[in-house]
Amino acid sequence: MSSIAPVLEARGLVKRFGGVVAVDQVSLSLRAGEMLALIGPNGAGKSTCFNLLNGQLRADAGEILLEGRSLAGLPPRAIWRLGVGRTFQITATFASMTVRENVQVALLSHHRRIWRFWRAARHAFVAEAEALLDQVGMREQADRPCGVLAYGDLKRVELAIALANAPKLLLMDEPTAGMAPAERIALMELTRRLVRERGIACLFTEHDMDVVFGHADRILVMNRGRLIAEGDAAAVRADPAVREVYLGSGTTSGGH
Amino acid sequence: MxxxxxxxxxxxxxxxxxxxxxxxxxxxxxxxxxxxxxxxxxxxxxxxxxxxxxxxxxxxxxxxxxxxxxxxxxxxxxxxxxxxxxxxxxxxxxxxxxxxxxxxxxxxxxxxxxxxxxxxxxxxxxxxxxxxxxxxxxxxxxxxxxxxxxxxxxxxxxxxxxxxxxxxxxxxxxxxxxxxxxxxxxxxxxxxxxxxxxxxxxxxxxxxxxxxxxxxxxxxxxxQMDLAIIAEAFVVVVVGGMGSVPGAFLASLLIAEVQAFGIVLVPKATLVLVFLVMAAVLMVRPYGLLGRPQAHARAPTGSVAPVIRAAPGVLKIAGAIALALAAAAPLYAGPYALTVLIELVVFILFAASLHLLMGPGGVVSFGHAAYFGLGAYGAALGVRFLAVPMEAGLVLAPLLAGLFGVVFGWFVVRLSGVYLAMLTLAFAQIVWAAAFQWVELTGGDNGILGVWPSPWARDKALFLWLALVLCLGATLLLRRAIYAPFGYALRAARDSELRAEAIGLDAARLRLVAFVLAAVAAGIAGGVYAYAKGSVFPTYISIPKSVDALLMVLLGGVQTVSGPIVGAVAFHGLFLTLLQWVEWWRAALGLAIVALVLAFPEGIAGFVQRRWEARFGAAS
Structure with a gap:
């Protein structure tokens, strides 16, 4: 695996808000089929880092490369076109549409069929949409409006939407936030399977240490804007700097 | 000096x-x-x-x-x-x-x-x-x-x-x-x-x-003082930044000086000058000179919109019957009824065009009459200065409306909420003022007369059929657009701009296209109206006309595709014809609006939905 060129590479990312350096010289790289977790206590800079990668924020310094191509200055929609799927910390779906229609819109956009004014969208890419919903286990609920779904189901719909453009990179901001423990494990198992099967590179932030240690191939630990540790679950668990950050701040999330 | x-x-x-x-x-x-x-x-x-x-x-x-x-x-x-x-x-x-x-x-x-x-x-x-x-x-x-x-x-x-x-x-x-x-x-x-x-x-x-x-x-x-000043006050408040008193002071100085010197430099276009200043300020500072982004930005629509489903067969049959009855009207109705019917058909398209913006687009325009009026004036100016026949006039109408839709829409879709509503209103007032002020071009208050249909369409029945083809045809096209991928993408941008951008949709561009489509459709309605009436006046662009359109859409329900049609029929067919006989119709209409808002503070659609859920339980 290590011989393959990275899908995502970030070098020396810096983001300041006024006098605060929220992200300070962060570099990371991510290969196809890899699950990389970005963790750290509240205010460590995870979300800022994430928003730099997905184009929501613009970095003050550093560069971001997707398969060697710079993403600097591109808006989120252009980054998506290059093959980056996203799920949000607080789910964002189209509440006035059914589950299937949500995925259909993403497929229409992917196939550049948005600027059509005549044929009904209802009949477009039905099979593809249902295949995607099948993969996340939401096919039975395809006709329900997204506005009435349970939270865990919305997360699955988001995942199906994120997969609609066959992404190379999947960015998931706290994918299991607000879910019940059993749902969390199911969603992460699903994600992990899809990542492996499709050779997607997946970066996620997470507060739940069970999720992190159970599903990440590699873990990055941030504190006060900087990367303080990197490695697999065992290495990060044993790292004294990580222990200090978590024990020192008293937020041993998960309590194990 | x-x-x-x-x-x-x-x-x-x-x-x-x-x-x-x-x-x-x-x-x-x-x-x-x-x-x-x-x-x-x-x-x-x-x-x-x-x-x-x-x-x-x-x-x-x-x-x-x-x-x-x-x-x-x-x-x-x-x-x-x-x-x-x-x-x-x-x-x-x-x-x-x-x-x-x-x-x-x-x-x-x-x-x-x-x-x-x-x-x-x-x-x-x-x-x-x-x-x-x-x-x-x-x-x-x-x-x-x-x-x-x-x-x-x-x-x-x-x-x-x-x-x-x-x-x-x-x-x-x-x-x-x-x-x-x-x-x-x-x-x-x-x-x-x-x-x-x-x-x-x-x-x-x-x-x-x-x-x-x-x-x-x-x-x-x-x-006339009230509506004359309110647009200016809106401009000042938007330029100064909403909620900022010092901003209002600076902006009032700026706008008043622009007007004072504008009268000398371009006496016929002072309001256009004011608009340009506002546009320039908003381009550099989208929240006005001293304004700040609103802390509590709310979504343009209050609640979650329901899923739009294809019209059931019954509705399609009912629509076909209504259309057949309308088309056959010359066989059984008198000339006055035909005139009312033509107006009704025009207002259905006018309401449907606004509905595209308000419903799927989530863009609440308070100045939609501008594009109706621009359509009417497009036709009338063609007749007055180029002596074009009706056929060409009906092409000029949507062209002029669409052109202004592009220019105004470019600014409008970059804003949201109150700023957006105020900007659409200010634009409409500028168009109104131009129609009112620029007497050489538009005839001012006296309007432009003699906008008659071509000889073949002078017969009321034929004109009705023309109006049916143009207005209902355009309404059906708008309907198709709502059900087509474009309509879905537009709703997507309304439901969640964050998600829309994250699947490659350009929300501002989608809204702009919707804005221009709505303007073109309103322009067609305005053009047909001009030939139906034989004349155009600045009142076609006035604020009350914009509010008429809003009321039609609200009466019918913002979130149903057939809403504007029902609303136009209800509002125009019943409300206005009844109110014509009331001496104090303005106060009556005002009271009706106030009562409507007090009775259904969450909107008629929201009211129906709430009652529905109270009776049958929330959908799963």
Whole structure:
């Protein structure tokens, strides 16, 4: 695996808000089929880092490369076109549409069929949409409006939407936030399977240490804007700097 | 040089009145988040009340300056009391309603105040008799300059200073500033919101009343003051930044000077100049000169919109029957009924075009009549200057409307919420003013006459069929667009802009295309209307026309695709035809609007949905 060129590479990312350096010289790289977790206590800079990668924020310094191509200055929609799927910390779906229609819109956009004014969208890419919903286990609920779904189901719909453009990179901001423990494990198992099967590179932030240690191939630990540790679950668990950050701040999330 | 100085001073004098009105509007908005359409009515009431009070005082104690000043202040206080009363009776009940409903409710107040003013003071313009000291001049750089205007120059800064003291040094002022920043927090701290809001309305209305009172000596009190000033006040508030009093001051100086010099440079296009200044400011600073992004940005639509499903077969059959009945109307209906039917068909398209923006687009336009009017004038100007036949006129109509849709829409889709509503209104007022002011081109108030159909379409039946083909055809095309990928993408951008951008959709561009489509469709409606009536007038572009369209869409329901059709039929077919026979139709319509908003504060669709869920339970 290590011989393959990275899908995502970030070098020396810096983001300041006024006098605060929220992200300070962060570099990371991510290969196809890899699950990389970005963790750290509240205010460590995870979300800022994430928003730099997905184009929501613009970095003050550093560069971001997707398969060697710079993403600097591109808006989120252009980054998506290059093959980056996203799920949000607080789910964002189209509440006035059914589950299937949500995925259909993403497929229409992917196939550049948005600027059509005549044929009904209802009949477009039905099979593809249902295949995607099948993969996340939401096919039975395809006709329900997204506005009435349970939270865990919305997360699955988001995942199906994120997969609609066959992404190379999947960015998931706290994918299991607000879910019940059993749902969390199911969603992460699903994600992990899809990542492996499709050779997607997946970066996620997470507060739940069970999720992190159970599903990440590699873990990055941030504190006060900087990367303080990197490695697999065992290495990060044993790292004294990580222990200090978590024990020192008293937020041993998960309590194990 | 001297002439420029005098012009500059005139601008300063005008800025004072503008600042009084705009500061009141901005303070009210800052605290209550209500865009008060009736603010122009308070300004008008200020002028009328000052006319009555000052004359009464003069009759009692002679035409003394101090009685004049007292009269102005009393008028302002009286208007303040009226404003507080309106707040307590009406607005207090709808603070939680969607912005659109608040705007509509205050527009209802505008209509009521218009008829009340007409009933109390009559239709004539009322000039204030001017004693010698009011007509005095002073020598400024060798030119004669009215003494009263010179005094007015100082009114603005003095009021700004007093407001500053009020906001910095009194408990009320500190609460107002705190509530402007975060009203939920202020409420959480145990401050009596009701008293605060009423107080703010008193202050804001009194400022508007004073503004109306101080212009009385130079302008007569008249019934057009309210809507004439409100668009200008909106421009000032948007340019200055909503909720910012110093911003309103700066912006009123800027706008008044632009107008003062604009009259010299481009006498026919002062309002266009004002628009350009506003556009330039908003391009550099989208929240105005001294404004800040709103802390509590709300989605343009209040609640989650229901899923749009394909029309059931029954509805399609009903539609086909209605269409057949309409097409066969010449067989069984008289000429008057045909005329009404043609108008109805026009308004169905007008409402459907606005619905595309409001429903799937989530863009609440308060100036949609602009594109209807541009369509009508596009056809009429073609007839007047190029002598084009009807067929070409009906092409010019959507062309002109669409062109302006591109230009105005470019700005509109970059804003949201209140700024957006105000901007659409301001654009519409600019088009209206051009139609009204530019007499050489548009004939001004007299309009353009002789816009007749081609000979083959002069027969009422044939014209009805033409209208059916064009208007209903365009309506059906809009419907298809809503069900097509474009409509889905548009709704996607409305439901969640974040998600839409994350799947590669360009939300601003989608909205712009929707805006232009809506403008083109309204333009077709306007063009057909022009030929149906044989003439066009500036009233086609007026604010009440825009509100008509809003009411049609709301009556039918924003979130149903057939809503605008039902709404247009209900509103135009029943409401207006009935109201034609009521003498005080404005007040009646105003009361109806207010009642509608009070009865359904969450919108008719929301009301139906709530009742539905109460009876049958929420959908799973």
């Amino acid at each position: 001297d002439f420029l100085l005098v012009q500059f001073l005139t601008g300063l004098a005008n800025a004072s009145a503008l600042f009084l009105i705009a500061s009141g509007l901005t303070v009210i908005f800052g605290v209550t988040r209500v865009v008060n359409f009736a603010h122009g009515s308070f300004y008008m009431l200020g002028a009328y009340l000052a006319w009555t009070i000052v004359r009464a005082l003069w009759e009692w104690g002679g035409r003394e300056p101090w009685l004049f000043v007292s009269g102005l202040l009393l008028a302002a206080l009286a208007v303040g009391a009226i404003g507080a009363l309106v707040e307590m009776i009406l607005l207090r009940r709808i603070y939680r309603a969607p912005e659109l409903f608040q705007l509509l409710a205050t527009f209802g107040v505008v209509l009521i105040v218009q008829d009340v003013t007409l009933a109390l003071w009559g239709p004539e313009d009322l000039p204030l008799p001017r004693p010698r000291w009011l007509r005095a001049f002073v020598e400024v750089a060798g030119e004669r300059f009215p003494l009263y205007d010179l005094i007015l120059i100082f009114v603005g800064p003095v009021v700004l200073g007093l407001l500053w003291l009020l906001f910095q040094r009194t408990r009320f002022g500190i609460l107002v500033r705190a509530a402007t920043q975060d009203r939920e927090m202020v409420a959480a701290l145990g401050v009596d919101q009701r008293a605060l809001f009423t107080g703010v309305f008193f202050l804001g209305s009194a400022l508007a009343g004073l503004g109306g009172a101080i212009v009385l000596p130079s302008q007569n009190a008249n019934l």
